[in-house]
Amino acid sequence: MEPDRDAPPRKGPGGRTVAARPGAARGAGTISSRPPEQVAVAVAPPEPTATPTVAPTAAPVAKAPKRPKAVRRPARVTPQPVIASTAALSVRNLTKRFGNVTAVDSVDLEIQAGTFYGFVGPNGAGKTTTLAMITGLLRPDSGVVRIHGADVWRNPGVAKRSLGVLPDNLRLFDRLTGAEFLHHAGALRRLDKETITHRVDDLAAGFGLRHSLDRFISDYSAGMMKKIAIAAAMIHSPRLLVLDEPFESVDPVSAASVIAILKKYAEAGGTVLLSSHSMGLIERTCDAVAIIANGRMLAAGPLADVLDGESLETRFVELAGGAGAVEGMEWLQSYSD
Numbered sequence: 150m151e152p153d154r155d156a157p158p159r160k161g162p163g164g165r166t167v168a169a170r171p172g173a174a175r176g177a178g179t180i181s182s183r184p185p186e187q188v189a190v191a192v193a194p195p196e197p198t199a200t201p202t203v204a205p206t207a208a209p210v211a212k213a214p215k216r217p218k219a220v221r222r223p224a225r226v227t228p229q230p231v232i233a234s235t236a237a238l239s240v241r242n243l244t245k246r247f248g249n250v251t252a253v254d255s256v257d258l259e260i261q262a263g264t265f266y267g268f269v270g271p272n273g274a275g276k277t278t279t280l281a282m283i284t285g286l287l288r289p290d291s292g293v294v295r296i297h298g299a300d301v302w303r304n305p306g307v308a309k310r311s312l313g314v315l316p317d318n319l320r321l322f323d324r325l326t327g328a329e330f331l332h333h334a335g336a337l338r339r340l341d342k343e344t345i346t347h348r349v350d351d352l353a354a355g356f357g358l359r360h361s362l363d364r365f366i367s368d369y370s371a372g373m374m375k376k377i378a379i380a381a382a383m384i385h386s387p388r389l390l391v392l393d394e395p396f397e398s399v400d401p402v403s404a405a406s407v408i409a410i411l412k413k414y415a416e417a418g419g420t421v422l423l424s425s426h427s428m429g430l431i432e433r434t435c436d437a438v439a440i441i442a443n444g445r446m447l448a449a450g451p452l453a454d455v456l457d458g459e460s461l462e463t464r465f466v467e468l469a470g471g472a473g474a475v476e477g478m479e480w481l482q483s484y485s486d
């Protein structure tokens with residue numbers, strides 16, 4: 150695919166990532182107001198300095214006596230650590246507006262490889278919009294997304310090679326059987342037939358779909374569709390998996406086996422970013438979490454730092470706001486018949 154040159158990155162004002170809990174003192178570097186810059190800075194060797202051009206003076210100058218040669222001490226060099234870039238995902242200043250609704254507002258996010266990252270927020274917070282922009286499905290108004298260093302919107306071919314996606318409301322080819330669907334997903338990723346067959350077998354076993362592989366996807370339950378879609382997203386063994394609500398409609402036993410697969414994948418260096426409304430699941434499963442509301446990132450970082458001793462649900466409510474008011478609904482206490 151041709152690089153997209155229509156989406157010039159715009160650097161906006163400094164991002165803010167955390168709304169600090171009122172009165173809560175935080176340790177340094179727990180949740181930064183801006184994710185640390187961890188992209189490797191290639192320290193180029195200094196250019197050889199050109200001999201300075203000396204402007205000719207009007208009158209000849211008497212030659213100064215030669216000074217004794219100073220003993221050259223080695224220049225004092227501040228060691229520059231070469232930081233290897235391990236950022237699986239780097240999001241800077243991502244913004245998307247729909248008319249006068251700012252769905253995503255200057256979002257920054259940095260995720261290191263091997264992290265199991267949860268993304269939570271109330272309905273309409275901007276999770277799906279953010280994930281769609283991260284995965285190249287929705288063009289941002291501004292901002293930069295890099296997957297293992299490759300710009301998703303300028304270099305989509307490279308960026309998407311290392312990406313597996315479960316988008317929101319994915320429509321599957323439901324006139325295919327489960328096996329055909331997975332084979333198709335593998336073929337799209339240019340895997341050879343033998344590799345695909347082997348992986349389909351493994352994925353079907355892992356996701357509990359072995360006995361459903363020969364059935365049409367149109368006959369699958371919602372949870373089974375979710376599982377086969379996650380399996381398809383993983384078939385090419387991507388470096389980064391972005392899953393929008395992967396556990397919606399998935400029963401707890403199946404969810405546990407999917408989580409076990411994802412954990413193993415993350416332990417081996419893969420990176421998972423998933424959105425969910427299940428605070429318990431995120432708290433039990435993820436190493437790090439981001440909380441978004443009204444398009445703004447309210448907190449992002451290692452789970453323990455974001456939680457600050459509270460449960461995720463409590464932190465979520467503190468940061469994103471409490472439940473809606475129930476006053477004025479007295480009519481619900483009488484019945485229409």
Ligand SMILES: Nc1ncnc2c1ncn2[C@@H]1O[C@H](COP(=O)(O)OP(=O)(O)OP(=O)(O)O)[C@@H](O)[C@H]1O
Binds near residue numbers: 247252
């Ligand atoms: N295509 C669209 N056109 C207009 N507005 C949109 C569109 N997509 C999203 N929005 C708006 O952007 C905001 C963020 O929506 P988004 O779907 O990203 O939220 P979400 O956090 O994923 O919500 P949920 O948890 O309910 O799925 C909402 O106000 C929504 O109405």
